[in-house]
Amino acid sequence: MSVKIIAVAKSLPEFSRSTEEILPFLDLWLSEQDDRFRKKVKKIFENAMVDQRYSIMSPEAVFGTASFEERNNIYITEGIKLGKACLQAALEKANWNARDLDYIITVSCTGIMIPSLDAYLINALNLRQDIVRLPVTEMGCAAGISGIIYAKNFLKSNPGKRAAVVAVESPTSTLQLDDFSMANMVSAAIFGDGAACVLLSADENEEGPEIIGEEMYHFYNSEELMGFHLSNTGLKMVLDAEVPEHIANHFPAIIQPFLKKHEVSLEDIDHLIFHPGGKKIIQVVEALFEHSGKNILDTKEILRQYGNMSSATVLYVLERFLDKKPAKGSLGLMLSFGPGFSAQRILLKW
Structure with a gap:
């Protein structure tokens, strides 16, 4: 049974800053650290090969004092918006109706929400009541491909069926302001927020890799x-x-x-x-x-x-x-x- 990728679409949060625009926030965040450490962290940001990054929160909020609960609530609210937007965009690319989907797989590791994102997308887009849903968490950066693998395994024995894999992530909301380890510094320098959706089909008449x-x-x-x-x-x-x-x-x-x-x-x-x-x-x-x-x-x-x-x-x-x-x-x-x-x-x- 042939399973093909039909369409991919992305969605981005409203806040965006260049690396150069982020550097002043580092000065405030690291103001009590020694000068050598501050310079080292700035170099990490400047040499990270990242010119631009997006976030579900403004830079002031990312480097602010919001609690874990407050940040996670933003992750939930904004994550639902991003998931809906990229799924809608992918459906439009494929010229599919939302009710054509038989499986929905959502992947994320940067926040906690129960019920998971797929439940909200079912209601937001009026997906079928018998759609099979699978939330994939705790697999980190690998989960985008993991979701496609799971979708392929769903579809390979179900001719004519269709699946969506929706990945929504907000690494910026996990920034730990009291953690001055190199792991936290490197993470802050390389990560940004975003969402994407992949549509797959076991219909032989559809076009795609x-x-x-x-x-x-x-x-x-x-x-x-x-x-x-x-x-x-x-x-x-x-x-x-x-x-x-x-x-x-x-x-x-x-x-x-x-x-x-x-x-x-x-x-x-x-x-x-x-x-x-x-x-x-x-x-x-x-x-x-x-x-x-x-x-x-x-x-x-x-x-x-x-x-x-x-x-x-x-x-x-x-x-x-x-x-x-x-x-x-x-x-x-x-x-x-x-x-x-x-x-x-x-x-x-x-």
């Missing part, structure tokens, strides 16, 4: 590398400096057996659709591909324009490739990394 392979890869004994610690003040970033090194060490095992299973090699891949985890991860991936003639320019451009929006970011990269209308028969490799530690992979054929 086909998912011809999908797999997850789990790093043993690496739970401490990445994630969140739920503290009294909210979600506190866990980000080990050795993440890029671990990715480099595992990269051959992540890529080569997966491609070999589908009787293709890296040389056969035309489009690299990678999640922009941050500057160091991008540099590692670029170095691994430097002799192959491949590039991840689209990944770098998304990081530059929006920052790392956790699970939604790789979907922004995917949208860029769909908009280019790749040649028939060309192959695309999607890849993202997330807590666990894990890597998620999808092989696409146009």
Whole structure:
């Protein structure tokens, strides 16, 4: 059974600032830290390869004294708006009606809401009462691809069915103002907020790249590398400096057996659709591909324009490739990394 990606659409919060405009807020936030530390943090921001970022809150609120509850309430309210907007935009792109959907999968890790986002979207867009819903949480940056994998598994044995994957993230609302660790500084420098929706179909008559392979890869004994610690003040970033090194060490095992299973090699891949985890991860991936003639320019451009929006970011990269209308028969490799530690992979054929 062929499962295809039909459309991708994004939605962005109302607040946006360039990195240059954020720097004065760092001065206020870090005013009681020593001068050397402040300069180091500014350099992290300036060299993060992020020119612009969006947020569900104004910079004054992000760097303000709002409680965990207050920030999470904004996450819920604004997250519903962003989820509705990107789902509507994707449906319009595909020329689908909201009631055409059979499955809805929502992914997020940057806030807490029960009922989950999918329940609100059912009411907001009058989706069918028998729609199957699946909220995916706690998978971090990998969850955008995870959601597509779950949707593919729903659809592959259900001819004619349709699914939506909606990713909504607000890393800026998790900023910990009393945490001066490098993990929190790097997180603040690379992350931004955003949402995206992917529509998939098991209808043979629809046009779009086909998912011809999908797999997850789990790093043993690496739970401490990445994630969140739920503290009294909210979600506190866990980000080990050795993440890029671990990715480099595992990269051959992540890529080569997966491609070999589908009787293709890296040389056969035309489009690299990678999640922009941050500057160091991008540099590692670029170095691994430097002799192959491949590039991840689209990944770098998304990081530059929006920052790392956790699970939604790789979907922004995917949208860029769909908009280019790749040649028939060309192959695309999607890849993202997330807590666990894990890597998620999808092989696409146009």
